[in-house]
Amino acid sequence: MTAVKKELLIFDFDGTLIDSVPDLAQATNDMLTTLEKAPYPIDTIRNWVGNGSRMLVERALVGSVEVTEDQLTQDEADHAEKVFFDAYAKISGKNTVAYPNVDEGLKKLKQAGFTLALVTNKPMQFVPKILESFGWSELFTEVLGGDSLPVKKPDPEPLRYVCRTLQIAPEHAVMIGDSKNDILAGQNANIDTLGLSYGYNYGQDIRELNPTQAFDDFQSLIDWIMTQYQ
Numbered sequence: 512m513t514a515v516k517k518e519l520l521i522f523d524f525d526g527t528l529i530d531s532v533p534d535l536a537q538a539t540n541d542m543l544t545t546l547e548k549a550p551y552p553i554d555t556i557r558n559w560v561g562n563g564s565r566m567l568v569e570r571a572l573v574g575s576v577e578v579t580e581d582q583l584t585q586d587e588a589d590h591a592e593k594v595f596f597d598a599y600a601k602i603s604g605k606n607t608v609a610y611p612n613v614d615e616g617l618k619k620l621k622q623a624g625f626t627l628a629l630v631t632n633k634p635m636q637f638v639p640k641i642l643e644s645f646g647w648s649e650l651f652t653e654v655l656g657g658d659s660l661p662v663k664k665p666d667p668e669p670l671r672y673v674c675r676t677l678q679i680a681p682e683h684a685v686m687i688g689d690s691k692n693d694i695l696a697g698q699n700a701n702i703d704t705l706g707l708s709y710g711y712n713y714g715q716d717i718r719e720l721n722p723t724q725a726f727d728d729f730q731s732l733i734d735w736i737m738t739q740y741q
C-alpha cells in the first residue's frame with residue numbers, strides 16, 4: 512500500500528495518549544457515593560468512557576452502557592454531572608499517566624514537521640491542566656474538547672473543523688484513536704484512521720471498525736507514520 516503524504520495528525524486523548532481511567536473511575540465513584548449509590552469496579556467504568564463526561568455520568572447512574580430516555584430525568588443527570596465535575600476537577604491528573612513512548616513519540620512527530628491537533632470528547636475545562644502536567648501545552652496547534660462545538664465524535668464535524676481552521680485538506684489529515692468514536696469520525700470525514708488497541712473501546716477490538724491500520728503500541732504507530740506518511 513502506498514500512502515499519501517500527510518501533514519496533519521489529529522490525536523484522541525483518553526485511551527490513546529493518556530490512561531485517565533483511574534481518575535475517571537474515582538470521580539465516577541465519588542459522585543455515586545455522594546448520591547448514595549453503590550460504586551462500580553474500574554473494569555466496568557472503563558467500558559463507559561468514550562462519549563464524554565455527560566454520557567459517563569448517565570451510564571453510571573443507570574449502571575449500563577445503554578441509556579434510554581425514560582431511565583433518567585434531565586434534572587437528575589444535570590445534578591450528577593455537576594457532582595462529577597467537582598470530583599474530577601479535584602483529582603484529575605493525580606493517577607493519570609501517559610502510555611509508553613507517547614511523550615517521545617509526539618515530540619519526534621512534531622520535529623519531523625507534522626502539525627499535531629488534539630480532538631477529545633473530554634470537556635474542555637479539564638484539558639489544559641492535563642496537557643500542562645505532561646509538558647504538552649505547546650505541542651498541539653489546535654485543541655478541541657467534547658463541548659467545544661455543538662457536536663462531538665463520532666460526528667465528523669470536529670475533524671472537519673480542525674482541517675478548515677488549519678487550512679489542511681482532509682486527504683492530508685489522519686485521525687488516531689482508541690475508540691470507535693474516533694474511527695467513525697475519521698471515516699465520516701473521509702480521512703485515514705489509525706487505531707490503537709490498548710485503550711477504551713467498550714471491550715470491542717478496534718480492528719472490527721476497519722481503521723486504515725491498527726497498532727498494539729504507540730511505538731509501532733510512530734514507526735509506521737514516519738515511514739508511510741512522510
Ligand SMILES: O=C(O)COP(=O)(O)O
Pocket residue numbers: 523524525526560561562563564567630631632633634690
Ligand atoms: O471523555 C471521553 O469520554 C473520551 O475522551 P477521548 O475522546 O479523549 O477518548
Ligand SMILES: [Mg+2]
Pocket residue numbers: 523524525526527561688689690710711
Ligand atoms: Mg479515546
